[in-house]
Amino acid sequence: MKVPREWHKSFFVNSFYNPAGARAVAKAPAEAAFVLKKLELKKGSSLLDLCCGPGRHAVEFARRGMGVTGFDFSAEYLREAAARAKKKKTALRLVRGDMRRLPFNGEFDAAVNLFTSFGYFPELSDDIKTLRGVARALKPGGLFLLDLANGAWIRNNFRPRSWQEWEDGGWLLEERLLTADGNFNEWLKVGPAGETSRRKFFTRIYDKARISAALRKAGLRPLRFWGGFDGVRMRPSSLRLICLARKPASAAR
Numbered sequence: 001m002k003v004p005r006e007w008h009k010s011f012f013v014n015s016f017y018n019p020a021g022a023r024a025v026a027k028a029p030a031e032a033a034f035v036l037k038k039l040e041l042k043k044g045s046s047l048l049d050l051c052c053g054p055g056r057h058a059v060e061f062a063r064r065g066m067g068v069t070g071f072d073f074s075a076e077y078l079r080e081a082a083a084r085a086k087k088k089k090t091a092l093r094l095v096r097g098d099m100r101r102l103p104f105n106g107e108f109d110a111a112v113n114l115f116t117s118f119g120y121f122p123e124l125s126d127d128i129k130t131l132r133g134v135a136r137a138l139k140p141g142g143l144f145l146l147d148l149a150n151g152a153w154i155r156n157n158f159r160p161r162s163w164q165e166w167e168d169g170g171w172l173l174e175e176r177l178l179t180a181d182g183n184f185n186e187w188l189k190v191g192p193a194g195e196t197s198r199r200k201f202f203t204r205i206y207d208k209a210r211i212s213a214a215l216r217k218a219g220l221r222p223l224r225f226w227g228g229f230d231g232v233r234m235r236p237s238s239l240r241l242i243c244l245a246r247k248p249a250s251a252a253r
């Protein structure tokens with residue numbers, strides 16, 4: 001299956017994929033509360049929401065007293081994040097850019113990347129570049145929480161094809177091809193009125209060992225893992241792989 005290299009540029013538009021559907025938005029307050037508990041941040045701490053999308057978590061972090069910077073490539077999602085913040089009577093600093101080229105230097109107490117917003121590029125070196133950018137963006141000792149689909153679960157439950165009903169009353173047909181590196185997908189969406197649209201995408205598959213190696217390569221130290229936002233222990237059967245990592249307090253450590 002041939003996936004366009006820069007597939008993310010046309011995939012993340014509301015007319016095709018909306019990460020802030022009603023179900024996802026309803027989960028955000030509890031997920032944000034879990035994240036802040038694990039990051040142990042004081043009010044007023046600076047937090048980078050990397051690939052914040054329409055800001056469903058970013059506004060929850062801001063409502064809980066964090067100074068939040070949301071970073072994303074999609075101008076449409078960032079506009080939605082700004083509107084969401086206004087509606088919730090809170091403020092976000094929103095920056096548009098590519099995660100491979102993060103423009104921050106030592107300014108954040110913590111960073112997060114939520115809902116498998118990582119592993120999108122054909123070359124592993126681009127994932128490492130992204131993680132190095134996160135390490136650079138953090139203050140010494142700063143924490144990074146990364147939430148991914150668990151690669152072990154994906155491999156053990158692989159299905160080349162599936163149908164599911166979409167929130168808007170339409171349907172989604174997924175075709176998948178699994179390689180040693182990752183998951184090549186094609187989505188065919190059939191809207192409520194029968195209209196169809198199609199996109200291909202790639203996600204590199206990370207299990208505990210692989211993400212730990214990538215984080216270490218980028219100068220981040222993995223500390224803890226959970227298998228979900230309820231704080232369960234991470235197992236191969238867990239749906240999520242939530243990892244907490246730290247930038248060492250000094251280069252010598």
Ligand SMILES: C[S@@+](CC[C@H](N)C(=O)[O-])C[C@H]1O[C@@H](n2cnc3c(N)ncnc32)[C@H](O)[C@@H]1O
Pocket residue numbers: 008012019020050051052053054055056057071072073074077097098099100113114115116117120
């Ligand atoms: C699955 S969505 C998740 C959004 C958000 N974290 C959430 O949980 O609602 C992935 C996000 O990554 C963003 N993204 C994809 N490729 C990107 C890139 N190269 N640089 C920056 N953001 C990117 C998309 O625009 C989208 O908002």
